[in-house]
Amino acid sequence: MQLTIDSPADFHVHLRQGPMCALVTPLVRKGGFRLAYVMPNLQPPITTTARALEYKAELQRLEPRVEFLMTLYLSPDLTPEEVRKAKSAGIVGVKSYPRGVTTNSDGGIESYEAYYPVFAVMEEVGMVLNLHGEVPSDSSANISVLNAEPAFLPWLHRIHAQFPKLRIVLEHATTRAAVEAVRKCGNTVACTITAHHLALTVDDWAGQSLHFCKPVAKMPDDRAALQEVIKEGHPRFFLGSDSAPHPSSSKTQSTPDKGCAAGLYTSATLLPLVAHLLESFDALDKLEGFVCTFGRRFYQFPSERMRVGAIGGGVTLQKLEKTEGTGDVWRGDGDAPAGYLPRVYGKGAEAIIPFWAGRWIGWQILA
Amino acid sequence: MQLTIDSPADFHVHLRQGPMCALVTPLVRKGGFRLAYVMPNLQPPITTTARALEYKAELQRLEPRVEFLMTLYLSPDLTPEEVRKAKSAGIVGVKSYPRGVTTNSDGGIESYEAYYPVFAVMEEVGMVLNLHGEVPSDSSANISVLNAEPAFLPWLHRIHAQFPKLRIVLEHATTRAAVEAVRKCGNTVACTITAHHLALTVDDWAGQSLHFCKPVAKMPDDRAALQEVIKEGHPRFFLGSDSAPHPSSSKTQSTPDKGCAAGLYTSATLLPLVAHLLESFDALDKLEGFVCTFGRRFYQFPSERMRVGAIGGGVTLQKLEKTEGTGDVWRGDGDAPAGYLPRVYGKGAEAIIPFWAGRWIGWQILA
Numbered sequence: 225m226q227l228t229i230d231s232p233a234d235f236h237v238h239l240r241q242g243p244m245c246a247l248v249t250p251l252v253r254k255g256g257f258r259l260a261y262v263m264p265n266l267q268p269p270i271t272t273t274a275r276a277l278e279y280k281a282e283l284q285r286l287e288p289r290v291e292f293l294m295t296l297y298l299s300p301d302l303t304p305e306e307v308r309k310a311k312s313a314g315i316v317g318v319k320s321y322p323r324g325v326t327t328n329s330d331g332g333i334e335s336y337e338a339y340y341p342v343f344a345v346m347e348e349v350g351m352v353l354n355l356h357g358e359v360p361s362d363s364s365a366n367i368s369v370l371n372a373e374p375a376f377l378p379w380l381h382r383i384h385a386q387f388p389k390l391r392i393v394l395e396h397a398t399t400r401a402a403v404e405a406v407r408k409c410g411n412t413v414a415c416t417i418t419a420h421h422l423a424l425t426v427d428d429w430a431g432q433s434l435h436f437c438k439p440v441a442k443m444p445d446d447r448a449a450l451q452e453v454i455k456e457g458h459p460r461f462f463l464g465s466d467s468a469p470h471p472s473s474s475k476t477q478s479t480p481d482k483g484c485a486a487g488l489y490t491s492a493t494l495l496p497l498v499a500h501l502l503e504s505f506d507a508l509d510k511l512e513g514f515v516c517t518f519g520r521r522f523y524q525f526p527s528e529r530m531r532v533g534a535i536g537g538g539v540t541l542q543k544l545e546k547t548e549g550t551g552d553v554w555r556g557d558g559d560a561p562a563g564y565l566p567r568v569y570g571k572g573a574e575a576i577i578p579f580w581a582g583r584w585i586g587w588q589i590l591a
Numbered sequence: 592m593q594l595t596i597d598s599p600a601d602f603h604v605h606l607r608q609g610p611m612c613a614l615v616t617p618l619v620r621k622g623g624f625r626l627a628y629v630m631p632n633l634q635p636p637i638t639t640t641a642r643a644l645e646y647k648a649e650l651q652r653l654e655p656r657v658e659f660l661m662t663l664y665l666s667p668d669l670t671p672e673e674v675r676k677a678k679s680a681g682i683v684g685v686k687s688y689p690r691g692v693t694t695n696s697d698g699g700i701e702s703y704e705a706y707y708p709v710f711a712v713m714e715e716v717g718m719v720l721n722l723h724g725e726v727p728s729d730s731s732a733n734i735s736v737l738n739a740e741p742a743f744l745p746w747l748h749r750i751h752a753q754f755p756k757l758r759i760v761l762e763h764a765t766t767r768a769a770v771e772a773v774r775k776c777g778n779t780v781a782c783t784i785t786a787h788h789l790a791l792t793v794d795d796w797a798g799q800s801l802h803f804c805k806p807v808a809k810m811p812d813d814r815a816a817l818q819e820v821i822k823e824g825h826p827r828f829f830l831g832s833d834s835a836p837h838p839s840s841s842k843t844q845s846t847p848d849k850g851c852a853a854g855l856y857t858s859a860t861l862l863p864l865v866a867h868l869l870e871s872f873d874a875l876d877k878l879e880g881f882v883c884t885f886g887r888r889f890y891q892f893p894s895e896r897m898r899v900g901a902i903g904g905g906v907t908l909q910k911l912e913k914t915e916g917t918g919d920v921w922r923g924d925g926d927a928p929a930g931y932l933p934r935v936y937g938k939g940a941e942a943i944i945p946f947w948a949g950r951w952i953g954w955q956i957l958a
Contacts, residue, residue: 361794363811368793370737370810426735427728429797430807432850436798443737444730476845480934480948481920483799484845553848567847581847 225543229512231527233259236464249286256495259291269297273310304345317352347390374401398439400449416464422501433484455507462519467491488579496587540590592910596879598894600626603831616653623862636664640677671712684719714757741768765806767816783831789868800851822874829886834858855946863954907957
């Protein structure tokens with residue numbers, strides 16, 4: 225079977241800096257994607273238009289065949305004036321992280337009220353607010369990584385009520401509560417879902433740091449809610465991979481002083497992986513909506529095909545059938561055979577072990 | 592400050608086999624304990640009286656100054672006749688693990704009904720049933736490591752109702768639900784609590800495999816419930832460390848094919864660690880009840896002092912105060928200074944990294 229879909233867009237990806245950036249940026253295209261919505265959490269974070277444009281130029285040099293949409297990091301330094309400047313320069317969104325962005329606080333949760341003047345200008349000029357929707361852990365309030373997302377949702381509703389025309393994306397939803405919250409919002413609120421949260425539950429990362437990411441994968445019923453809303457073809461739920469490369473040692477080795485890094489790398493095989501996952505819950509017919517149409521419409525970045533209504537183009541996936549002798553996992557060295565995920569990208573200290581390294585997924589992109 | 596308590600008893604400990612057994616068995620005494628209730632999950636498991644006695648002899652040879660109480664592993668091979676034989680030979684309990692003991696099943700949970708003839712004889716002769724109180728994970732029933740313990744509790748109530756005189760211990764409770772369930776039972780049902788579950792929550796093992804154990808540590812409110820019932824001095828809640836040594840590499844290194852081993856090693860410094868933890872929530876006055884009196888009474892293994900009413904004996908702890916320059920963690924090589932936990936036990940492939948390696952706890956045992 226072959227499947228051709230319109231130009232895929234990943235609305236949440238980490239492309240890093242330096243050698244890691246050079247390694248992973250071209251792999252966005254290799255993974256089947258034509259558009260990457262790029263996170264600003266570099267060191268130091270991207271807080272100015274000038275720095276965002278500089279970073280964009282670097283990414284375009286590394287992979288000219290991908291459209292990079294840029295974001296700024298929400299911090300007290302971000303002024304309404306800088307928001308206007310950013311918008312004029314083509315920067316698309318502002319990303320809010322749960323920690324380190326606090327000016328006022330309210331019961332242990334960051335208060336977003338301090339940012340309301342910035343949000344007002346974003347609403348006016350049409351920039352998107354990207355929310356990492358978790359509150360910080362707080363033992364005294366019984367908040368841990370498990371309920372940090374549900375505990376954040378009142379903030380989503382509050383910001384949406386205050387700025388009903390501001391486009392907001394709740395990033396990497398992991399709970400049924402988050403899916404239901406976004407459903408209840410108006411058409412200006414959308415939600416990204418990662419590939420790995422369609423696959424994992426808490427049991428998968430318990431004791432397995434290679435499956436550890438933030439937000440952590442939750443209960444089977446939460447995973448089911450993510451699958452259901454995709455299967456339903458809800459137009460405000462679309463792919464944002466949150467693909468986050470880390471050097472392999474930081475994913476595989478703990479010491480008493482330091483655990484493993486949070487984050488899973490999926491970008492280099494993202495389209496075949498998502499096809500495999502959607503197929504696993506009978507939602508393959510929603511693939512194009514989930515990876516292309518819905519996100520592009522919300523962000524107002526239609527594909528060439530959507531703009532001109534042309535037929536053809538897009539990316540073609542080939543379904544591969546298991547034959548006798550096809551194992552569930554490929555453990556060899558060198559390049560993995562078609563249908564398997566590679567076991568590693570890069571070499572030496574910067575090598576990345578991807579999510580589900582070596583697993584049979586049964587799909588490949590046709591060149 | 593010095594604190595002398597009656598002879599400490601650890602009512603749940605893993606002493607392993609071979610070189611690991613030789614390393615950890617003498618450390619029970621070094622950790623302040625005079626009695627060890629020994630788990631039967633060797634390879635192969637201990638399922639006969641003869642094998643249990645052989646193992647006991649080996650442990651006594653390794654550390655003659657500790658009283659070892661032995662258990663059998665519940666399996667379909669365990670007959671009522673073997674239970675009678677075991678009781679006559681001084682074996683104290685039968686341990687039930689959640690997996691691999693199934694004969695009949697009921698909605699994905701093991702059915703214990705198949706074992707009712709065995710439980711009836713245990714009740715008659717006075718053997719103790721030790722329950723690992725978790726059901727297997729089951730996505731279709733929304734069961735994961737997080738709710739596996741609450742989902743087990745109906746079994747506890749059912750077995751207790753059927754065998755009201757059978758002494759049952761719910762092992763290593765981790766949730767408020769488990770604490771409340773044991774409270775509601777009659778005096779024949781007790782509960783062990785580990786040291787590490789008084790310290791950890793889910794946030795501590797998320798991404799840190801050195802804090803990964805089963806049952807996993809739960810929410811802050813669950814930890815609070817464990818602390819509260821100890822602080823209250825409830826006589827049916829007592830220490831079972833579930834100290835479980837693993838070679839350091841199996842605790843620190845993940846691969847795509849294999850995560851890290853579940854289990855934390857606390858035995859070698861157990862009494863100072865428990866003193867530190869109880870002190871942290873103002874329950875130091877319950878130390879003797881928690882580590883000696885309550886467990887020994889329930890198991891009917893009184894200490895020499897409890898038997899003869901003598902004053903004196905016991906184990907003395909010295910409280911050490913932090914001075915300027917005393918860090919929170921000691922990172923040097925060789926023996927850790929007094930008041931710190933060691934960073935490692937043993938050498939080479941069998942080396943064990945203990946729980947909270949190198950941490951300042953501020954207590955030591957006086958020789």
